[in-house]
Amino acid sequence: FQMCASGGTRALLPLAPVHLRARALPNGDISISWIRRSRIDGDSWLGEDIPLGEASEQYRVDIAGEGGAVVRSVSSAAAQWVYEAAQRAADFPGAAGPIHFTVRQISAQAGPGNPASIAVTV
Numbered sequence: 001f002q003m004c005a006s007g008g009t010r011a012l013l014p015l016a017p018v019h020l021r022a023r024a025l026p027n028g029d030i031s032i033s034w035i036r037r038s039r040i041d042g043d044s045w046l047g048e049d050i051p052l053g054e055a056s057e058q059y060r061v062d063i064a065g066e067g068g069a070v071v072r073s074v075s076s077a078a079a080q081w082v083y084e085a086a087q088r089a090a091d092f093p094g095a096a097g098p099i100h101f102t103v104r105q106i107s108a109q110a111g112p113g114n115p116a117s118i119a120v121t122v
Contacts, residue, residue, distance in 0.1 A: 013110045013114055014104070014114065018035050018037060019034060019035045020033075028085030034080070034116060057077055058075060058077060058106040059078075059104065062101070062102040063083065063100070063101060072087065075106075083099075098119040103115065
């Protein structure tokens with residue numbers, strides 16, 4: 001009896017980041033931060049940081065308005081990003097409702113991973 005199976009790329013997708021936080025800065029910017037997760041040695045209690053598990057650390061941050069349409073996508077090489085007040089004014093001229101941030105870790109093999117999202121009212 002021989003068993004043969006082939007998996008898709010879903011098993012290779014990076015896990016969704018956790019502890020996604022947003023905080024308003026005094027100058028009007030919004031600082032977004034998160035903690036990455038890993039499929040490789042991610043359950044170790046040794047060390048201060050989760051192992052990367054990818055060829056490089058890369059994230060995509062999507063910014064959307066109330067209707068869900070993405071108005072800006074940016075890349076970040078660290079587990080943080082700052083949405084500048086000038087960018088926000090360009091993306092949402094006039095009064096805006098909640099701003100939705102979605103963060104995905106990028107895999108060189110499988111592309112954007114599972115999302116983590118947060119809504120911020122400013």
